[in-house]
Amino acid sequence: MRSVKSLLAAGAATLFSTCAFAADLPIAPPPMYAPPPPADFGGWYLRGEIGFSNQRTRDVHYTRESAYSQLTSFNQTSAFDTAGIYGVGVGYRFNNWFRADITGQYRGNSNFKGTDRFTGTAGGLAYNGIDNYSASKSEWLVLANAYVDLGTWWCVTPFIGAGVGGARVTISNFTDTGINNLPFTTASFASAPSASKWNFAWAAHAGLAYQVNPNLVLELAYSYVNMGEGRTGVLSDYVGNTTGNYFKFKDITSHDLKLGVRWDLDTPPPPPMMPLIRKG
Template identity: 60%
Template structure:
């Protein structure tokens, strides 16, 4: 009986010693919760752009030029404003696409043409105004981000409505017996063409939802067209519109993008009650 009491006493003493030792140990805090990061996979955005154009035209053609032996043209446009809006989607960290519509303001056109033809030499002086509506579907590749700056490249296809207005052709022909002046007018004409573009630029992410872009764009808008040329008294005896061949533009644009669906930086922990 004595041995049983001794065993019980020893066990109790050991248990009390363990409890005392545990009480002396520092209580460790539970490990901090690290919420899982969410990949910034993209979302819808709106965009707006302003800029200016630097336009070119390859050549002016008219059916009346068929008998000329040579023609040396000097053609140009004044700079015009660009105003555009669009909606797009960013699929992931490097690929996005959008649809844009823009109005390109009136640009003054001027040109000269020295023509050599059988029996003489003539000079034509041209004036007109030109404007466009352009709709493009664009795709872009972002090339990486450093200090919130992202260079990008892209391409687009769509349509351009080219409008030529107030066209005049003042000609002076020298047939050997003196100068013969003439003045012809072309009615206003608007024409839809296939258009394509190449983009390059840099974007700066000001906030998670707001980005500013500075971009260059090469834009090919196809041909423009005037109405039939007629004299000041309305005389016109032949189908003779003037064609503006291969209108292109080197554009500089400043744009902004507003992200509509920016994801949070981390996922909130799941909390269950009850």
């Protein structure tokens, strides 16, 4: 009996000493929480857009200046029809407020109508006349653009931007039908083949972007575009006679309205989860 009691006492002493030793050990602190790194807003994106143009030209002018030298009054009206715009591009977002892209647009055929009304003198005789012009115009437009996003409210981000590049302006199917009222009435007709010209171009942009999901953004945008000058081929009359001159379309500008889409290729990963700490 005594040996059993001795064994129990020895076991209890060992247990108490072990507990006391464990109580003396330092308590490991809980793992520290590290905040997630700031979100990386950078990344490549693709874009596409469709829209329509509202175009103007400051002046349609014949290059033989002597044709205007005897005029005493001159008035010109002109207008382009609305035409479609189709564009694609690739860009890079540098942070959450600045991005840039390169875009290419095909701007479809826009029909042109113009009229000159004038009076003048020739050989001491006064006369008046009218010239009616028709043509079609199209462009290829390449721009390098930069944009500033102005903040986001309810997934909508207004933005402004600007672009510079080049425009290839093509004037086709040009005709000039005229009537001059001298002591007797004369009629004239001339036409010109298609011709293209590359110009410096620039644009100003403004719009609204809507974040559909982390990858997809829709845009409703306005652009003012200046595409420089267009020109016809060499003008000839109905029997083929020519003086080697042509018409210039000066300062071609457009007010564009477009609907676009941007697809982000580099979606930032979600932030790391906060470590789970159990109590007790």
